[in-house]
Amino acid sequence: MIKRSEQQVIKKISIWLAYIALTLFFANCKAQPQTPQQIAGEYSKLVYLASQVIEEVNGAGRVELIEKIENSNLLADDSILGKIFQTIIRETLASRGLLSSTLTINQYNLSEQNWAYLQSIDTELYAANRSFYIYIHGVNVESTPNKRVAITIPQLQNLKQQIIELGDKHAIAIVSARLGEEIEEISLLKALSEYEYALPYLRKFDPLRPMETQMSSIRVHHWIADIYNDLQLHMAALEHGNVLLSLLSEEEKKPLYINPSIYALNKLGRFDEALKLSDEAIRRAERNKNDIELFISKMLKISVLTHRNQQQDGVTILKLSKQMEQLIGNQPNESLVMYLKLARALASAIEESKEVEFERIVKDYADQANSFMNNSNHPGDVSLTIYHNLRRLYELNGNYDKAFYFGKLYQSARVNYNSEHFGIGNITPIDSLTRDIEIAKFRNELSMQEKAELKKENLNLQLIIFIL
Numbered sequence: 515m516i517k518r519s520e521q522q523v524i525k526k527i528s529i530w531l532a533y534i535a536l537t538l539f540f541a542n543c544k545a546q547p548q549t550p551q552q553i554a555g556e557y558s559k560l561v562y563l564a565s566q567v568i569e570e571v572n573g574a575g576r577v578e579l580i581e582k583i584e585n586s587n588l589l590a591d592d593s594i595l596g597k598i599f600q601t602i603i604r605e606t607l608a609s610r611g612l613l614s615s616t617l618t619i620n621q622y623n624l625s626e627q628n629w630a631y632l633q634s635i636d637t638e639l640y641a642a643n644r645s646f647y648i649y650i651h652g653v654n655v656e657s658t659p660n661k662r663v664a665i666t667i668p669q670l671q672n673l674k675q676q677i678i679e680l681g682d683k684h685a686i687a688i689v690s691a692r693l694g695e696e697i698e699e700i701s702l703l704k705a706l707s708e709y710e711y712a713l714p715y716l717r718k719f720d721p722l723r724p725m726e727t728q729m730s731s732i733r734v735h736h737w738i739a740d741i742y743n744d745l746q747l748h749m750a751a752l753e754h755g756n757v758l759l760s761l762l763s764e765e766e767k768k769p770l771y772i773n774p775s776i777y778a779l780n781k782l783g784r785f786d787e788a789l790k791l792s793d794e795a796i797r798r799a800e801r802n803k804n805d806i807e808l809f810i811s812k813m814l815k816i817s818v819l820t821h822r823n824q825q826q827d828g829v830t831i832l833k834l835s836k837q838m839e840q841l842i843g844n845q846p847n848e849s850l851v852m853y854l855k856l857a858r859a860l861a862s863a864i865e866e867s868k869e870v871e872f873e874r875i876v877k878d879y880a881d882q883a884n885s886f887m888n889n890s891n892h893p894g895d896v897s898l899t900i901y902h903n904l905r906r907l908y909e910l911n912g913n914y915d916k917a918f919y920f921g922k923l924y925q926s927a928r929v930n931y932n933s934e935h936f937g938i939g940n941i942t943p944i945d946s947l948t949r950d951i952e953i954a955k956f957r958n959e960l961s962m963q964e965k966a967e968l969k970k971e972n973l974n975l976q977l978i979i980f981i982l
Contacts, residue, residue, distance in 0.1 A: 563579045598624060646692065691709065735754050816831055
């Protein structure tokens with residue numbers, strides 16, 4: 515019989531041995547090489563970071579990106595995966611002139627065999643990264659959107675068809691959403707068709723698989739709402755705007771996502787609802803102590819008040835515009851500066867400043883807006899906004915001749931915009947993604963049957979020859 519004291523000693527030794535075993539196990543796990551899927555996933559996260567850096571104005575994430583690249587194995591990896599992801603990241607940084615002389619990233623001519631290897635590892639990761647590569651390579655080859663999409667759209671359509679053959683619904687939706695984004699440059703109705711096609715199979719953004727969920731359901735609802743607003747189908751826009759807000763947590767409800775709903779409510783004359791949304795955005799930004807979000811939220815409220823255009827709203831607009839002035843200071847963001855100058859012009863119109871002073875402030879806004887338009891990927895949208903805002907400014911100032919003039923320019927620009935983007939000949943039917951997969955499977959089955967018939971005929975022929 516083992517004594518209690520001996521039992522305690524044995525127990526302690528057992529625990530100690532178990533601890534050593536677990537330590538060795540985890541150490542061994544760390545020492546184990548990663549699977550190709552894990553490696554591709556880590557490299558894909560670097561691509562996502564690079565895609566975010568090129569959207570930044572001040573490049574705050576660039577240092578973090580370079581640090582993460584240097585701490586990874588990517589730069590020393592000459593495998594197929596290393597070549598693919600080095601090339602994508604190099605193209606991404608080159609698109610905004612962000613390549614660093616201290617960071618050497620190789621670029622390779624990627625073959626179909628290279629891409630096929632990535633697809634064999636993870637179809638969704640392949641779809642996300644290859645579709646993004648097609649877009650970013652197009653940006654580097656052609657600087658103007660119209661020339662770029664002539665290259666990117668056929669390539670994305672071919673990629674979409676390839677993945678339809680594979681039958682992965684989420685992967686198809688990823689490519690379809692990216693294709694819609696490019697088609698939006700030339701046809702909003704065709705873009706809408708692609709977005710609606712993809713939407714049922716898109717997911718919320720997942721930080722563990724950021725590239726695969728970059729084209730998220732939230733993002734696409736936002737784009738669809740914007741298109742319906744452009745079509746002046748504001749009830750449909752509001753429906754997507756409300757779904758968008760329902761998908762977001764309280765902290766995720768940024769002014770950017772609230773904007774489509776407020777715009778639709780303004781056009782529908784539902785100003786109380788629009789004001790409630792803008793006030794909620796202001797309170798949220800104040801609580802988060804985020805000056806830029808607070809600036810944009812106040813601009814949204816000014817938008818509601820100027821659309822409502824009641825006499826008592828002038829004092830509130832003046833107050834808000836002065837608060838916005840204090841919020842961003844010397845912010846280098848071109849769009850924020852443009853909105854600040856618009857707020858100044860609105861304040862000047864309401865204060866009934868001297869005509870010379872008012873015209874100077876309006877010109878300052880127009881110059882900034884035109885500069886922003888020239889650097890925008892969607893100059894047609896910005897042009898319409900400029901004419902619309904100039905008409906509102908002169909209306910508020912009481913100069914109805916100029917308000918009428920810019921109103922006519924807006925109408926003319928709107929007709930041209932509609933004929934380019936909403937032409938009836940551009941409408942394509944919204945196909946079912948599931949139906950496309952079934953057709954692809956059916957086509958493959960027919961092909962297999964034909965091959966079987968040929969094989970059978972060949973065997974019969976061989977038998978006849980043998981008998982002869």
